[in-house]
Amino acid sequence: MTDTDPEAPRISVTAVQASLGTRIIPDGLQGEALMQYRYDRYVETAGNPDTDIVLFPEIMVGIYDKAGIADTAYRERWINQAREWNCILIPTVLEGDSRTQSVQDRRITTLVVDPTGILGRSSKRNLVPFSESRRYRPGTDYMPISTPLGDIGLSICFDANTNTIQKLARNNAQIILAPFNDTGFSPAFYRVHRFYTIIQAVEFTIPVVVANESGLSQIIDSRGRIVADIPLASAGVVSAQVPLSQSPSFYLQYGKIAETLFLLFILALKKRSPLPGLSDK
Secondary structure (H helix, E strand, O other): OOOOOOOOOEEEEEEEEEHHHHHOOOOOOOHHHHHHHHHHHHHHHHOOOOOOEEEEEEEEEEEEEOOOOOOHHHHHHHHHHHHHHOOEEEEEEEEEOOOOOOHHHOEEEEEEEEOOEEEEEEEOOOOOOOOOOOOOOOOOOOOOEEEOOEEEEEOOHHHHHOOHHHHHHHOOOOEEEEEEOOOOOOHHHHHHHHHHHHHHHHHOOOOEEEEEOOOOEEEEOOOOOEEEEEOOOOEEEEEEEEEOOOOOOHHHHHHHHHHHHHHHHHHHHHHHOOOOOOOOO
């Protein structure tokens, strides 16, 4: 099916961008108090979204304890917010294990939360060298998360610089949700990440939703068209409805075979006929 097929299921998504709010941090605020402050700012910025999914940027707004001991209040907060908005909420959190207290269990993780509870999670696979790689461990899972709305693939910030979206699409993800935080990086990163996600949406025929802490947040359909976006360094939301992908793209299924056949054709053509530009000099 294509994104123009009337039978393709459609879902509505809101991406939150709150850079102005989270840059103004009260003196001395840190740790869990800082997480709470940022979470409150995101909820305030989101307002009252009337969409199926609400995606927060790659900013830690709570703790996920693998042991299920130290994060009860956070879980209740996210579930209650999903109930209030009647949506699937996508926050990024600090994952750990209160039993081991080991750095081996510390990850940058994005959760999928609906009114019934936490449906699943994915951890960032490609950590920023030094600043993140010393403190956290990378995720290794590339499976989408099944929800009542469809199968959601999570690509976290630098994951989009690699083959994460390709792997998620190959595993039948129907939409990619991509929390980013380019704050503090050079302006080039904003443009690179904008076009990386557009190119991959086209290549793998899958919609991509980007929530970037300071921009550029955008919603891209499976043809690579920017359905909606919000300017850099501004606070607000971007919302739109997009059709879900129904099957892996032609490239994922046959692209490598086509590339190989084309290369063999060129080599055979060069061997048989010394055409201009193909002959040896």
